[in-house]
Amino acid sequence: MADTFNWGIIGLGRIARKFADDLKLLPNARLHAVASTSQERASAFAEEYSAPFAYGRYEDIVNCPDLDVVYIATPHVMHAENTLLCLENGLPVLCEKPFAMNRQEAIRMISTARRQRVFLMEALWSRFIPAINYVLALAAQGEIGTVHTVKADFGFHMPFDPNSRVFNKALGAGSLLDIGIYPALLALFALGKPMPEDILAAAAFTSTEVDESCAFTFKYPENRLALGHSTIAANTPVEAWLYGTEGTIYLHPRWHFARKVTVSHYEGNSVGQRDMEFPFEGWGYQFEAAHVMECLAQERLESDLVPLDFTLDLVETLDVIRERIGLEYD
Ligand SMILES: NC(=O)c1ccc[n+]([C@@H]2O[C@H](COP(=O)([O-])OP(=O)(O)OC[C@H]3O[C@@H](n4cnc5c(N)ncnc54)[C@H](OP(=O)(O)O)[C@@H]3O)[C@@H](O)[C@H]2O)c1
Structure with a gap:
């Protein structure tokens, strides 16, 4: 596993910006790719945060070379679809809260992560403050x-x-x-x-x-x-x-x-x-991101601090x- 983790972000709104700001505080994190519903927004965001890849369609991020983990920052109703897209393509996911709109969606996301043996965690950043x-x-x-x-x-x-x-x-x-x-x-x-x-x-x-x-x-x-x-x-x-x-x-x-x-x-x-x-410096999102990278470095499939069973509860x-x-x- 690499020393530096290449992050991708899907959904480039307010929280994506704060998260990208905080990634800069982590020496082993790099914003590598961003995906938006607009190519213009993706390119502008990528330029601002020096990310080498910018996609104008969410589905294209899964073809990005050397991507290690994706942060999902779209509105709630899209979390399941965006998370499944990444998991099905073998990409680890940190998914914004609320993880899913209901139990059925959450079970589908969790069972896909377990079947694919890919890391998945809900972005409950407060747990890491x-x-x-x-x-x-x-x-x-x-x-x-x-x-x-x-x-x-x-x-x-x-x-x-x-x-x-x-x-x-x-x-x-x-x-x-x-x-x-x-x-x-x-x-x-x-x-x-x-x-x-x-x-x-x-x-x-x-x-x-x-x-x-x-x-x-x-x-x-x-x-x-x-x-x-x-x-x-x-x-x-x-x-x-x-x-x-x-x-x-x-x-x-x-x-x-x-x-x-x-x-x-x-x-x-x-x-x-x-x-x-x-x-602490920054907005406070660096702590959850650091934890995700620790889990990935240890080849864990889920977090011990925000396990998937907690998310389901x-x-x-x-x-x-x-x-x-x-x-x-x-
Ligand atoms: N952890 C936290 O502290 C925290 C704080 C705020 C929000 N959140 C969570 O993060 C998620 C996003 O919140 P946000 O405040 O960043 O929202 P936001 O500013 O509205 O941004 C959401 C982004 O999702 C994309 N999107 C795709 N389809 C959309 C649609 N139909 N309508 C609106 N946006 C659409 C847009 O980006 P593109 O078109 O560029 O893809 C939009 O900029 C929410 O689930 C929220 O609960 C977490």
């Missing part, structure tokens, strides 16, 4: 006793545009799949197995019939709960807490790429508190929330 990695390890070690509640929000005000990816139902729009997925994944990572025994949810809808706001509660065995909230109607604090029997962990805003953590312990009637800073959880709020996509 140093502060979050630290917090999950701390909680698992029992630092705050038994974690009984996880609480997180993610909201921003998005001006209404019926054609945008965030409001257009045909593109898989809505707050849950776009940003509600973050509180959901924190709950699943922090509270682990078994999965919630019940899920309650409520939503308010846009005129385009997708969830503008969504609130959900996961009820776990042994009196454990997770509370999540997402909205595209207002700016919310974007904070997260893990409450334990012996203390609390607070992930400062914006928690999904936190740079600061506060750990508090109950000490009689008082609370002992310590703050920790986890500074997450997709199924989002399916249940959508069932509860009555949101169906075509």
